[in-house]
Amino acid sequence: MIEILIGMISGIVSGTGMGGGTILIFLLTFMMGIEQHVAQATNLIFFIPTSIVAIIINIKNKNIDLKLAIIISIFGILGAIIGSNISVYTDVKILKKCFGVFLIIVAINEIYSIIRLYKKIKKQIINKKRRIFMKFVKGVVIGGLITTGFVMMYAETGKMNKK
Numbered sequence: 001m002i003e004i005l006i007g008m009i010s011g012i013v014s015g016t017g018m019g020g021g022t023i024l025i026f027l028l029t030f031m032m033g034i035e036q037h038v039a040q041a042t043n044l045i046f047f048i049p050t051s052i053v054a055i056i057i058n059i060k061n062k063n064i065d066l067k068l069a070i071i072i073s074i075f076g077i078l079g080a081i082i083g084s085n086i087s088v089y090t091d092v093k094i095l096k097k098c099f100g101v102f103l104i105i106v107a108i109n110e111i112y113s114i115i116r117l118y119k120k121i122k123k124q125i126i127n128k129k130r131r132i133f134m135k136f137v138k139g140v141v142i143g144g145l146i147t148t149g150f151v152m153m154y155a156e157t158g159k160m161n162k163k
Helices: 002-015 020-031 036-060 066-088 092-123 128-162
Strands: none
Touching: 002 020, 002 036, 020 036, 020 092, 036 066, 036 092, 092 128
16 A cells, blocks of 8 residues: 555656656655665666656647757666666665765756746746745755755764664
């Protein structure tokens, strides 16, 4: 049952383009106790069908710049080869801390995007409910990313102190 819930949550976040894999890795490691290497590799398998569905929907809606996507994909494949080899030989504790730092960087980027969005909204006339909703959504995303980042960075330290 927990697997269904984790898949559903990660799929919804993934479908919105906000990093369902990030959520999936966190949920697998902390809710199910799966080792970081296994969670990250599982995320790669999760990514294939969810991204295919998202690609189809976004192509139908003409939201994809195919020329840009091809260039990014080619270099993304090269980066994946390098990253996979690095990950295999990296200690789990270091991998978790790197993942936590990554989440904090994403959160900082989200804060920056809120500031940009606020400046843009300020110049346009948008109803009050939409602004409140956008702030709420961004706040939830940022709060979750920051919390997840710190939990990922310091979870191993807490476990080590108990031993």
